[in-house]
Amino acid sequence: MKTFIYEVLKELQLRNENISNITFILPSKRAGVFLKHKITSVFNKTIFSPKILSIEEFTTELSQLKLISNTELLFEFYSVYLKLTDKSNQDNFETFSKWAQIIIQDFNEIDRYLIPQKQIFEYLNAIQELNHWSKQENKTDLVKNYLSFWNKLIDYYNHFTEHLIESNVGYQGLIYRESVSNIETYIQNNSDKKLVFLGFNALNTAEETIIQELLQNGIADIYWDIEKSFFENPIHDAGMFIRNYHKKWSYFKSNTFKWITNNYTQEKNISIYGVPKNIGQAKQIGSILKHLTKEQVNLSNTAIILSDETLLLPVLNSLPSNINALNITMGSPLSSIPLASLFEKLFYLHKTSNASFYYKDVISILSHQNISCLFDYNNKTKVSEIIETIQENNLVYLNINQLKALSNPFEEIIDLLFSSWENNAETALKQTQNLILKIKTCLDSNKQEHILSLEYLYRFNELFNEMIRLNTKYSHLKSINSLFEVYKNLLSTETLDFKGEPLEGLQVMGMLESRVLDFETVIISSVNEGVLPAGKSHNSFIPFDVKLQYNLPTFKEKDAVYSYHFYRLIQRAKNVHILYNTEADVLNGGEKSRFITQLELEDIHSITHKMVLPIVTNTNKQLSQVKKDDGVLKRLKEIAEKGFSPSSLTNYIRNPIDFYNQKILKIKEYDEVEETVAANTLGSVIHNTLEDLYKPLEGIFLTIDIINEMKPKINDRVIHHFKEIYKDGDLTKGKNLIVFEIAKRYLNNFLEIEIEELKNGNKIKIIAIESENKVLLKLDEIDFPVYLTGKVDRVDQLNGTTRIIDYKSGKVDNSKVSVINWEDITTDYIKFSKSFQVLTYAYAMVKEGKANLPLEAGIISFKNLSAGFLKFSKKESSHDRNKITLISEEILQEFEIELKKLIIEICNPEIDFIEKEI
Template sequence: MTPFLYRIAQAFYQRYGSEISQLAFVFPNRRSGIFFQKYLAEVAGKPLFSPRVTTINDLLAELSPYTAIDRISLLVMLYKRYIELRQSDETFDNFVFWGDMLLGDFDDVDKYMVDARQLYTNIHDLKEIDEFYLTDEQIEIIKRFWGHLFFPSTESDNKQQFIQLWQILYDLYTRLRQDLADRNKAYEGMIFREVAERCRRKEPLDLPYTQVVFVGFNAITEAERVFMEYLRDTGQGDFYWDYYAPTLQDSYNKAAFFLNDNKRRFPSKIVIDEHIDETPQIELISIPSAVGQAKQATDILQQLIDEKLLSPERAIDTAIVLPDEELLLPMLYSIPSDITTVNITMGYTLQHTTVAALMDSVFQMQRHIRFTKGDPRFYHIDVKQLLGHRFIASRLGDEAHRITTFINDNNRAFVSPVELGHHPLIELLFRIPTTADEAADYLTRLLEYLQQDAPADEVTDDDNSPVGFSAVEREFMYHYYITIKRLRDVMTEQHIAMSVDTFFRLLGKMAASISIPFRGEPLSGLQIMGVLETRALDFENLIILSMNEGVFPVKKVAASFIPYNLRRGFGMATTEHQDSIYAYYFYRMISRAKRVYLLYDSRAEGLKSGEVSRYIYQLKYHYRVPIREIQVNCDIATFSPTTITVDKHRYGIEQKLADFLSGGKSALSASAINRYLNCPLQFYLQYIEGLERPDDVAESVDSGTFGSIYHGMMQRIYDRIKGDREQVTVTADHIDAVRKDKALLTHYLEICFANDYYKTPQHPKALTGYDYLTGEIILKLIDKTLEKDRALTPFVYRASELRITGEAPISHHRAVQLKGFIDRVDECNGRIRIVDYKTGKERLDFQSVGELFDSSATERRKAILQVLLYCKLYRENYHPASPIYPAIYIIRNLFDKFEWNIKYEKEPFTDFDRVAADFDQCLTACLDEIFDLGRPFTQTTEELHCQYCDFKLLCKR
């Protein structure tokens, strides 16, 4: 199929020959102009002077006395005029979003040459409409709009605010234009209108071309239409429309919305005989993934290469179209290695880049800074997120890991600058700007540092480029850097004051609106482009991604203060224009292709409907175009978890187990035995291999820390009562004195928080915020515990947090070393009590010792096993004459049915000797199993035990 632009080049060269250099060719975009020059060179077959090739935007800019102004300066000028007219103190930050909307509206007003006074005048009396000399249709549309908004006259506050704003819009529009004209500046619509107004007045434009040829246009604005009509009427204009596709001849197709009017108004001087009879081979491929589309496009490219339908050296005849620009980077990373040259012509929004993600993290960190006694503190999540960003991590190396480890080990929810260290990048990153100017300096210096060549110890390659930065990423950094500098310059020039937070938010909004252009050599390599860039171009192989409804055609409608009815009434672009424009893009681009591959994301989740584009249904059911449909599914491996067994003869396990035997350097605790009964594999990983869950910062007191603070408080209280004595008889007076001493209890609480939560034992401090509330809960539990203890007085207090060790014999004349920490030992009613505090949910009854060691039990009494082991060890170490019996304080039950007595066979359990023999026997059997080298460590068969296991992901349960 001969490309449309080739036919144009061929026709004009046949008529004008070398005189073609006297003409000017105007295209919808630069790329189509470059391809036209390529085809012209092929047609001529010899060197010749090229005609002027341009876009209509550039041509009108040449004809206007104004120069284009940048968007930031324009926004600032509009803001200053708005403040003056509205007499408002609204901040620039709040103004930016809808200020940008206003600029878009002003641009449309000028491009469609709307009478701004008629549009923006506030209409309270409908009779005033007659003075505007509008058509009956326009008057009816405007009556419907204003009647809906403003009648009856008792408007809501929102309507009143809208009216007030509407009343100043005309003045705002005219004064902005006057300010720009005084500076010889203009926005694009103003440039368009200025040239069009001159054309209406029949003023000469002094064009240095014999003919101006417009090629490949479709939807044109009123200003463009007036300009084209002027050239047509003066005999200088010639027009060629790419409307040859059969689908575009269908009057019911929205793509043909502008066709008849354009061809009638602007006929061609040269007849281009172009009939498209061939139907492309179309494949529709559904993929349940966004990035998966890029991977599937790679497979298509490779298939075309293998079938000799695509030459890697001449990939120019193949294009990948991306309606969703976010797929650009996944697509670039997926190009087959055979294709060495790729040309990108599309924008990529700055907010989707890695440097924008870094800046967002910086903004969040700055917003969450907290001051303690005037000293700054940085929120740990923000710090970790920054340190984890690839740009930062690549330059910090091990220093990032050191800081993260320090934060976790010391439970720093908020980190001071001193604790972060003195690496140059750290000192640069964790600064606190106090003004917008300092914020701009802060960000530019950070980007300058990252762009610098890495120090010798950070260099990983020979070209001395920053570690891990690609050329594309450095380009992203450069554009963000320029944006910051430009915003700073405008602030200085226009004397705009703003806070640091406003500066950051404005910068983020600007990043969302800035599109980074990718430019390469359009005449070589695989072509990757957005939808707009396909205008007037033809390709043999066409791969279009994101063929989803709402993406192509795009569902997004530009924000505007001008409602739909008014837009339609004044002849401005509406949603119908957008629908027809995108329909034209689609049907035109597939018309000359030989092979078309349409890919879409079939996932239906969240805001994604998984619905294919309406264009597919039109092709299938209206035009009856044969489409081969392919469904690509992600392979999801489903399998039953493999049972993991660990042979005790391997990996040095035998020696590690020997460390727990008599004379070794380790000992088993009750927690370790309980862990083994829950899951032998979990025991192996934690106690034999020493694997632990990584520490993380607890922003509030978790259950484990809560229990530690409670234990510490009880130990300090009773140790104070005991003093230096070996033991003491605790009386009700002792308990009452402690309960009344609120200052002492608060002091102990602060010490325990510093030890167990803040990790600053040398610096206890008063509790604040949520920690204060948690502390109050602990104080109430302590008071309630003391109240329960008072009912037992007098009793003898012996020790708290008593470290105790012992041995248990097992087979082959071996003994296992045991250890434990008894929360409290006292003597009550002639019996030694071994007291264990439990902050969790526990049951205090058991029927037999055997059930305590039953690994298949789902509600095994782990707390009872633990306290019985403590009873055994205490008896063997101290040989008390008095009976020993266990007690468990379930803290959560202190206010409701509190009992500390354990029940054995439904009776109060008051003497450990009743179960001592059974306990020794069961314990020995359990330890024999652990140290039996012929019995491997295996996973538990009870999956309920896996619910809260730290190694759940490791063993795939």
């Protein structure tokens, strides 16, 4: 394949040009590497290398100004802004940076396109005057300030550019404008030079002026790379710019236009893939490369073009293992590195000067991979202990002293992370620098294992050093917020660059890096509307119609730029693979790019269009199954001797694997911090308070006076039990305060119902509160003793009838305490677990001789207090209205059969613990 660069060099050779005396000007530095390489294959002799410059380097030489970063430009502009603005009207740096960046971009565009500055700024000011009713006599202060801002734009521009030129620095547009001013001098001083411009497409006015001047004076040549089919088609965007130059430049009226080629119409294999999601595209690229390597395609002549640069890491992780040589011309964004999230969390933590920190922020920082290593001791980490203590004590907000107390002997690290930055940029930078040094010391202990982490750390050290330099030089950063803005600016532009042999192996690059370069096989990702082309965006103070009037670029010109890059990539390629995301997305809507539609409608090439879907195997979930080995049976004997509780048995009914995990393996549920009081905490508080109130009354008949005496004690006992269970959780505000009040309301309502019962002439005698029971079960099938245990919330007598009562803080209705078929009571957890529980209590108390039959057992639901005592009942069918609510010997015998069957199943070594399908 003859590349564009090769063809230009061959042309120069045929013209007997002395290549060593030529200065090549290219759109990017990247193309210069390939140009230098191609020289060796065209000129078969030893020669001096020509001078090769990017257009930015060339204009920097012309202007004698040094390009400075956008972040430093912001600082320079702020210095000028402060001089031009009254102190009373000055924005702080944080506010300033939000609008100043847009203004600098507009200054840049105005200069690159050589727009008369005074004219356009006066025009913009006039538009704003009209928009804000300049004829009105009484303008508000807001309107006055707004119009004043537009009136000052010309002053901002003049003073800013003068200041930069005096400092011998500039932004790109200013450098271009100064280059145009200096072009005559350059031509006079370099009349013997020969310049060659190649591979350009969309030129700004300054570039056009410079190139035309050089061409007219005979010291330059220019080589375009444009296809005949694009050039001759008046509506094809790929040829829009070059058609205009051919038509408007007077140089081409008497000189040959080089070149219009005819490569695009040659035979190509074009494959288009619709792939769901970005990760799907990365995997498909890996699949394409795997196929190419099998066909022994030369990967040195293959390029992956990432339209969306966030795909870099997924693509690198999806490359086949047999790809040995790889060159990445784009850096990995520093913002995607784990350390970026750590510093962002620290900034958010310290942006406000709070005396205490939210526990999730604390845990998030302490658990970060680069921080947890600072707490290592004795081959374990202190972080897990700190987190466990926070969870156990419900510490929703922690101050630095609490954290230090939890972190012994790592108080110094806590100071480094959580001591106040005092809303001072200098303090913040000092703290972050010290933190970086601490992390480095930690990683240095095992350099080989942490080599990549150390590289990340080095880049962040450079970033913070740059922030220190800027703050020292300009002293504009007065707060953490302003420092954070600078941090975000720097982070968005910084990359972690890869090192490799630039001319060997598979090439991975962004769209702009592909300029002037040609490859036989091209893989282009993310060819979606909103990505390629980027679509409409208007990040400018200059209105669209004003841009049109002054020939400033709009989204149409930007779309034409993307169109040229896309078509130029495939014009010489033989194999083209185009991928797009099919899934609906916030940014691009999942719509394939218009470029794909154009390719299909042109009907020039044979195109295959495939929809690639991930292979989804319909596999049945393998339910867990655990055999009862000797260890499990030993543990079951221990449980049986201690006693099976109703909750452990209902746990088995719900799911045998849950029983195995919690009772056999003793695995506890993950204990999270209760920011809001959990339902089980509320239930425990109600249970414990009722125990405090009623325990002294065992064996006593209740009276209205006794109940009334309980009421004043509720508040104190509820507070006591909340503190005992909820630890240091805050009950004074928010949802917790509501839950606290609900607990008191439930208890007061319960006492009111008791009073109502007594007023109606009922006699209530308290028999037992929190009665603990343990009864031996006679099971011939099991060769070890089995006990049944349970703690009954309340046993009383209502008009002589014994009642076994279980309190529930949640909502329960009558349907949950009714049984139709006895077999269901040990199989259906949702419907019959409440019935099983109260019958177990009744069974245990009767067998232990603490209660006599007949009796009643049931539930008092605090979310359904109006229903009163919900009695267990036995029905013959769901439609049967005749319920048996008194528990007799017969009912207990029926229940005993099911109870024993359940326990025999649990203890049977031949029956595995099998997970229930939920």
